[in-house]
Amino acid sequence: MKRLIVGALSILLVSLAVAPAARTQVRKGNDDTQMNSISKQVPQITPFNLVYRAYQGDFSEQGIPGYTRLLTAYRFGEINPEDLVKSAVRANRLPPSTLSDESYLSAVRFYLRDLSRIER
Numbered sequence: 018m019k020r021l022i023v024g025a026l027s028i029l030l031v032s033l034a035v036a037p038a039a040r041t042q043v044r045k046g047n048d049d050t051q052m053n054s055i056s057k058q059v060p061q062i063t064p065f066n067l068v069y070r071a072y073q074g075d076f077s078e079q080g081i082p083g084y085t086r087l088l089t090a091y092r093f094g095e096i097n098p099e100d101l102v103k104s105a106v107r108a109n110r111l112p113p114s115t116l117s118d119e120s121y122l123s124a125v126r127f128y129l130r131d132l133s134r135i136e137r
Contacts, residue, residue, distance in 0.1 A: 062110055064124035068132060070110075071101050079104035088133045098125035 062070065070076065074083025081104045082090055090096040099122060105111040115121050 061112065061115075062105065064121055065128050067101055067105055067111070067125055068128040071104070072132060076101070076104040076108060079107050088129075091129050091133055098122045098129060101125055101129070 071081050072083060072087055077083055081087065081096065081101060087096065099116065102111060102115050102122065102125065106113050106116065
Protein backbone atom coordinates (compact mmCIF):
# COMPACT_ATOMS: atom_id res chain seq x y z
CA MET A 18 0.00 0.00 0.00
CA LYS A 19 2.87 2.37 0.83
CA ARG A 20 4.35 1.71 -2.62
CA LEU A 21 1.08 2.64 -4.27
CA ILE A 22 0.86 5.91 -2.33
CA VAL A 23 4.52 6.78 -3.02
CA GLY A 24 4.05 5.93 -6.72
CA ALA A 25 0.93 8.05 -6.98
CA LEU A 26 2.61 11.01 -5.27
CA SER A 27 5.62 10.66 -7.58
CA ILE A 28 3.38 10.76 -10.64
CA LEU A 29 1.53 13.76 -9.23
CA LEU A 30 4.78 15.66 -8.59
CA VAL A 31 6.13 14.88 -12.04
CA SER A 32 2.90 16.00 -13.70
CA LEU A 33 2.95 19.26 -11.71
CA ALA A 34 6.51 19.91 -12.85
CA VAL A 35 5.74 19.17 -16.52
CA ALA A 36 2.48 21.15 -16.78
CA PRO A 37 4.02 24.66 -16.47
CA ALA A 38 6.56 23.80 -19.17
CA ALA A 39 3.78 22.64 -21.47
CA ARG A 40 1.82 25.85 -20.82
CA THR A 41 4.93 27.91 -21.61
CA GLN A 42 5.29 26.16 -24.96
CA VAL A 43 1.66 26.87 -25.77
CA ARG A 44 2.16 30.55 -24.91
CA LYS A 45 5.24 30.74 -27.11
CA GLY A 46 3.22 29.26 -29.93
CA ASN A 47 0.57 31.93 -29.43
CA ASP A 48 3.24 34.66 -29.43
CA ASP A 49 4.62 33.27 -32.69
CA THR A 50 1.12 33.24 -34.12
CA GLN A 51 0.63 36.87 -33.08
CA MET A 52 3.97 37.86 -34.61
CA ASN A 53 3.09 36.04 -37.84
CA SER A 54 -0.26 37.80 -38.02
CA ILE A 55 1.43 41.16 -37.48
CA SER A 56 4.00 40.49 -40.19
CA LYS A 57 1.22 39.34 -42.52
CA GLN A 58 -0.57 42.68 -42.15
CA VAL A 59 2.15 44.41 -44.18
CA PRO A 60 3.26 42.35 -47.15
CA GLN A 61 6.98 42.21 -47.73
CA ILE A 62 8.31 42.26 -51.25
CA THR A 63 11.82 41.32 -52.24
CA PRO A 64 14.32 43.99 -53.28
CA PHE A 65 14.20 42.69 -56.85
CA ASN A 66 10.40 42.94 -56.94
CA LEU A 67 10.52 46.42 -55.40
CA VAL A 68 12.79 47.68 -58.18
CA TYR A 69 10.81 45.83 -60.83
CA ARG A 70 7.51 47.24 -59.55
CA ALA A 71 8.99 50.72 -59.42
CA TYR A 72 10.22 50.33 -62.99
CA GLN A 73 6.71 49.23 -64.02
CA GLY A 74 5.33 52.46 -62.50
CA ASP A 75 3.60 50.89 -59.49
CA PHE A 76 4.84 53.66 -57.17
CA SER A 77 3.98 56.64 -59.37
CA GLU A 78 1.31 57.71 -56.87
CA GLN A 79 4.10 58.00 -54.28
CA GLY A 80 6.17 60.22 -56.59
CA ILE A 81 8.47 57.57 -58.09
CA PRO A 82 8.54 57.76 -61.89
CA GLY A 83 8.44 54.58 -63.92
CA TYR A 84 10.37 53.11 -66.80
CA THR A 85 13.20 55.15 -68.30
CA ARG A 86 12.40 58.16 -66.13
CA LEU A 87 13.11 56.06 -63.01
CA LEU A 88 16.51 55.03 -64.33
CA THR A 89 17.36 58.57 -65.43
CA ALA A 90 16.37 59.94 -62.01
CA TYR A 91 18.53 57.26 -60.35
CA ARG A 92 21.55 58.03 -62.56
CA PHE A 93 21.31 61.75 -61.76
CA GLY A 94 20.89 61.13 -58.03
CA GLU A 95 17.31 62.37 -57.88
CA ILE A 96 16.10 59.00 -56.55
CA ASN A 97 17.95 56.61 -54.27
CA PRO A 98 17.15 53.20 -52.77
CA GLU A 99 15.83 54.83 -49.60
CA ASP A 100 13.29 56.76 -51.69
CA LEU A 101 12.02 53.52 -53.21
CA VAL A 102 11.71 51.86 -49.81
CA LYS A 103 9.92 54.91 -48.37
CA SER A 104 7.45 54.84 -51.24
CA ALA A 105 6.79 51.13 -50.64
CA VAL A 106 6.26 51.82 -46.93
CA ARG A 107 3.78 54.60 -47.78
CA ALA A 108 2.00 52.19 -50.16
CA ASN A 109 1.84 49.62 -47.33
CA ARG A 110 3.96 47.16 -49.31
CA LEU A 111 6.84 47.08 -46.78
CA PRO A 112 7.04 47.47 -43.01
CA PRO A 113 8.69 50.69 -41.77
CA SER A 114 11.53 48.67 -40.23
CA THR A 115 12.82 48.02 -43.76
CA LEU A 116 14.11 51.60 -43.86
CA SER A 117 16.85 50.64 -41.40
CA ASP A 118 17.65 47.26 -43.01
CA GLU A 119 21.04 47.89 -44.63
CA SER A 120 21.11 44.55 -46.44
CA TYR A 121 17.71 45.27 -48.02
CA LEU A 122 18.78 48.77 -49.06
CA SER A 123 22.03 47.40 -50.47
CA ALA A 124 20.12 44.85 -52.55
CA VAL A 125 17.79 47.57 -53.86
CA ARG A 126 20.85 49.65 -54.77
CA PHE A 127 22.36 46.67 -56.59
CA TYR A 128 19.21 46.03 -58.66
CA LEU A 129 18.78 49.72 -59.50
CA ARG A 130 22.40 49.96 -60.60
CA ASP A 131 22.13 46.74 -62.59
CA LEU A 132 18.92 47.80 -64.32
CA SER A 133 20.30 51.24 -65.14
CA ARG A 134 23.34 49.60 -66.81
CA ILE A 135 21.13 47.38 -68.93
CA GLU A 136 19.00 50.32 -70.12
CA ARG A 137 21.91 52.30 -71.52
